[in-house]
Amino acid sequence: MNIDSVSAPGWTAALAAQIRSWGIRDFTGIQTQAIEAGVADGRSMIACAPTSSGKTLVGEIAILAGLERGHRCLYLVSHRALADQKYADFVARLGSEVSIGLSTGDRDEGEAAARLTIATYEKALALLLSGQLDVTASVIVADELQIIGEPGRGPNIETLCTILKRQGMAQIVGLTATVGNAGELAEWLGCALVGCQDRDVDLIQQVWSGGTAYEVRFGQEDALDCLEGEHIPQDPVEVARKLIALGRGPVLIFTESRNEAMELAARFAIGRQQTVRGIELAEQIALFSEPTEASEQLQDLARREVAFHSADLTAQERQVLEQGFATSAFCACFATSTLAAGVNFPFRSVVFAKLTYAYGEREGTMLTRADYRNMSGRAGRLGLHPDGYAVLLPRTQIERSHAATIVRPENDNVVSRLVGLSMRRSVLALIAHGVVNTRPALVDFFRLSLLWHQIRERNPHKLDDVVAKAATATDWLIRAGFVDDDFDVLLATPVGRAVAQSGLLPLTAVGFLDMMCAHAADIDADFERYLTGLLHWVCTCAEFGSERPSRYLPWPSKGYVDSVGFLQAFPLLAAVDRNDRRANQGAHALALFAAGAPEREIRRKTNLPSGQLHRLAADIAWVLDGLRRIASVPELGYPQTLTNKLQMLARQIQWGIPVEALDILRVAQRENVPGFGRQRAVALLRQGIETFDQLLTAAKDKVQQAVGGEKRMSALLHAVASCIGFRQDKFREAHRQLAERLGVEALVERCNDALGTDYEDAVIALLTREPSWSIRQIDDGRQQNAPDLLLTLGVHALLIECKTTTKKPPLLAKEAAFAILQKALGYDKAMHRVTLGKPRFDEHSRKKAQAAEEVTLIEHEVFIEGVLRVLAGKVTPRQLVEWLIAPGLTELDRLGGPASYQILANDKSSS
Template sequence: MVKKGSSGNKGVYTGSFDGLPIPSHLVEQYNASGISTLYPPQAACIEEGLFEGKNLVISIPTASGKTLIAEMAMHHQIAAGGKCLYVVPLKALASEKYDDFSGKGVRVGISTGDFDRKDEQLGRSDIIVATSEKVDSLLRNRTGWINTISLLVIDEIHLIGDEGRGATLEMVITTMRNRNPDLQVIGLSATIGNPKELADWLSAGLIESEWRPVDLREGVYFHGLIQFTKGERAVQSIKKDADTNLCLDTVAEGGQALVFVSSRRNAEGAAKRIGSALRLDEPKLQEIAQQVLESDESEVAKTLAACIRSGSAFHHAGLSRDVRRLVEGGFRKGAIRVIASTPTLAAGLNLPARRVIINSVHRFVAGEGQVPIPVREYRQMAGRAGRPGLDPYGEAVLIGKSGEGVQELFDSFILAKAEEIDSQCAKRSVLLSRILALIASREATDHDAISRFFQGSFYAVKHANLSYLNRICTKVIKDLDGMGMAIDLGGRLEATEFGDLTSKLYLDPRSAIMIAEALRERDAVTPFGVLHLLSATPDMFRLYLKSADGELIESVMEEREEEFLIGRQEDTLPWLGYEEIVTAIKTALVLENWINEVPVEMIAERFSIGPGDIHGLIEGIGWLIHATREICRREIPSLHTEMSELEIRLKHGVKEELLPLIRLRGIGRVRARSLFNSGYDSPAALTEAGVEKIARIIGQKTAESILEQILTGGRGKRKGEGDEKASSLQETIQKKKRGQREILEFWESGE
């Protein structure tokens, strides 16, 4: 492990890899990929103590080589016997970084899900890539290897200021530093207004730079002219829409463009308009379009495929994950010339283009209407302009609506300083989970220890007086006591069994209370009732209600009233209001359609949502039903089996009758339904039929694999059976039919 202050590369650094304390094979790989010297900001990091174990906050533009800085530091730590944790905000970004770091002579692991798993096997990795939520859960569950981390890298560290996820990230950093004072921390950010405060919090050196490998020109387009901070450029007005003309101009000179818009509908509309203007007809585009249709049969996918055939595409969360990857891959390879996207693309994936066009600087916020975007969001989008090694320059262009508005856009965005970030941890709702986690993990077991813990937080840097936070913490501890989550034993705080379980399951205490109170003393529940309950919890993402949904919601509330497990419970559950109950109905209906085997394409059309929304709901509810199953195991055993079966149904999207089949590896919802409809409704029926009959339905290899699973009780091949062909396997099954009742009962039970 590299300790702070240890000897490393000192003095003025020239920009060469020569003499750097990193493995030679890493340098060879850099050279092979065309990287022979370092960028000035990278050299500055080395001079500041990158290889000396010094904490660093690195605030430099997108595409200026932040990942390479972190990678060199990680390989240096690993060579000295250390272990590294690379924290990202999004699962998609985790996968991208995992691919970046793999194949370079070190063991790389990735962890993004299953919040109650310790993932001890990851301790064998040299670099672990994980989301901040996953790291938080590993800390709560006292995973052994996490205390051996010697280098913590935080990608997009400015997200500490994010209202939704900032508190989690701040607590992860604070907890890890609290456990290991010698930990080296490197924070990476491209957009931050107060980097010195972050650096002061981390006792870190600060590297700030505006240097980019590709020159960035920022400007405003109005009436056929882009006005830059220096100079201007005329753009031919071929079409009536500004973004279309800017894209045509970019593609005509051999570049690609990203168009950022405010909504999914606008992204799809822009892609259709721009595609109609481009009218490209190339084999590669036809191939990508066909792959989209083969991956997804929904209407939104058909619309996307039509755009791709002409050279444009749209990208938003309503698309399935596989389709989004096809769009991203097609753009990276240069086939797709233009992507119209919601801002999520700018915050996540590395997808640069020659010209970035920001169509709107306003976003809709519930309760506030249309509000201007933050400067840092503009910077994230603008930073995607210019592909190193491919573009001679990058352009970020805002679209002006009037002559007077041009200067206003310059003043408000291009020339403006990014907003300062603030701590998000001093909210009562946030602190419920945070303080319970501190108590349950024994990070802090009395009031003074909790106060000392927060003295190491970013909040303490931004707000030197902790008296306000301490008062909130006192109230939260009383809340947890009232919820039955924690108790005060004469000054010593201790989590109850229920509180400990809640923390380890990574549940908001309010969600755990809702679930437990709604299910206790229930003789029977319906899947819809459970899905509605979980969809109303603070932990669950809910679909927006549209005006057209009103009649459906009213009819469900009237006709299925007896199925609801929650009503207006302001007295016992003050955070649960009428809005949460009503908006959860649509979400629960979508999920009910899924477990009733309605095709994704039909669900999307029925509820006017995208396939990506459906998969997002399935992923979100999957964790909540797993947690509910564990609560029932401990608190309500009479419902445990029912929750276990619902968990399987949600994972695979099947009716209850397919449960015996879906438990077999290699059998999904389509194959299970085909087998069931052919009269094979259980492992026993499959065994009775034999390989030959089953192969006609699901294929020879799958049939052999399934029957072998049944024969071995799911334990894999038995000794001496590894090389048997289909005929001998069939013979073996026939010979052992009399003695395999126990095995079949194993599969039927679902244990």
């Protein structure tokens, strides 16, 4: 259907113009069906069609139409890389018109209450249960919804969808690959079903084995002999060469491991000539690469228009390669399954080098039909290829039988995995965030699930098992002190709420609290010495080692390394199991990673390749942040300086560098400085360059040598000189709306905009709206070198210094952050020192605050949030003052009371 011929419910000229601006003129079959069924008119539906059939645009139309109707929108995706890509797409297309947020667990951008939020399923569940996401009357797009049937992730995704059902949505559009029971999914969610079995580009599935070959067209059953009289190779490299000779390139060859991909790519490239286009690609890779294990081989292969792709590549390396894929610049790419989770690159043929997995958790299992459908769906691009080819290479009779099965047109059913739910975590989350508050309500919740929908007529007693597990989990949570049963009303305790908000397994929290009871004082007193022990403890905690782990440790390569000896050189918080190679080598690698060691060195010392290391680091950083949230509960009594250290360690692990190098690296990453990553940030650190001022004033040859070239140096210096910040204020719009409701919008806006002494005046004007405390201006122009303000309430007195900066990047250095100490020398020690910084403090200031005993640092956005909670009556003035006198960098988790966006949502629902 042509876009100019559309006449459908909800279809508008503005919607058509927006889609036309994306270069789209014609709609595929599934897109046509969805439009005619009313996807632009708010009609909920499941769109079920093969991979590469255009389902994504169906979801995007629902988002565009929902925004046009004034709804908030949520776009759910299966992987963090896809979330990053969708965020970039929507920002490029709509960023000037609507606020857009991204939340994936390891990356958060934009407003907390954005009009359009892109999130992974797991992060959306966490946001929803913590009150940070309001889905009432929202438009929700659920991409790759068939993963609700996966054993590992499915239970949490089903929980999320059940909550969405319960809370009520304006529209939900589920996008799913071809499954056998799409109608059942649609019925469960109360949706219409639109679907098609046909691809717009024919997929010809071929099985090459034992010197013969046959083919089955996608969607058909009949198999026909093919390539008769031709030599039929079995080796993946020879298969790729054969397909190119047949005119069926570019070719994507899926392998199981990074090492296989690199080895096969190197073999394929033997004898191939360097080309002009290949040399240009290699130059781009060189510019955008750090000196990693793979960078030199990537460049050598690129000169011959060959590539390999795996999770080990840096984000910038992937970006260069994927741009090459998009323009068919590579004739062959050898890739792990990570590429199957990306966008549709124009490969004409896809080859499956093996059907049985040989490594890791999946060792001995075979390629599933769902994975095969997703990966083979990358073959053939509409407008570029007349058809696509999927070539399977079975080696045994069992594999030949399996290949014959997965190329048939039958589709797998999506089956609820709720019985595999981590019940304690889920029940705690449901109770902590008010979804249920009694045992009968818990039963009612599970009766809304897909499980109950699927078994209620066939085997209704199966729900009894889930209910019994929920009851057992509830009793355990009560014994652990996470839930109170008060006259049959279930309420989460403060610690229980923090555990639920952290997303961690309750068993992890119990182990952490036991460990902290024994070691918290020692850890706080000598954190650097205990850093390795903390990392080892996390690698051995329930998140990775329980019966139902939420995260998985990578499998290091085989070969002897002395990780146990390395770990035993430090004070440990858990016993070392010499047989637990994954935990020991993982902790060893992370300790080196955090110290800034090169990834080649880490691989040599721990057998952990860089891609697995980066994935593990992201998971460990997430766990550390959750532990920090739990330790921040005031009732536990742990000092803020200790939780500041845990939070800094999480950042250090996430980025893989000492904290002194973190500011420069973050600016470089934000401004997309080519090839500048952790290793070059550490190289600057070794040259004594830690701060922006040091970088801008250092000798150019010194900087150039550290970063590897004049072009990269120029880009870095430009980034530092021009960067206006790491991100927009997360709560700014929520603050504006709440301030308007409280009648202080002008005062808050003045605080947001003011600088220098004007900022001090604006803060006084805002604080004066609360009559309980007394505000005095000390630095009135007559006193020299005095603090700016004195706030008193009861027995508490706070000397406050207001600091702003207009430097680029706008971060306050430690000289400004701690100037209050010198200015307050002549004042009573009982008067607590506070620095209010706008917009943020640099990492050096944050690190120094960890050792603070009489100074509190509070950033502007956090300060506004706290004052608004007081003015809204959700936090008492005394609570805010006591929060401000805790030394260190203020943490909102310690303040209590609902956040600004929750206050707005609660007011909205009550009205």
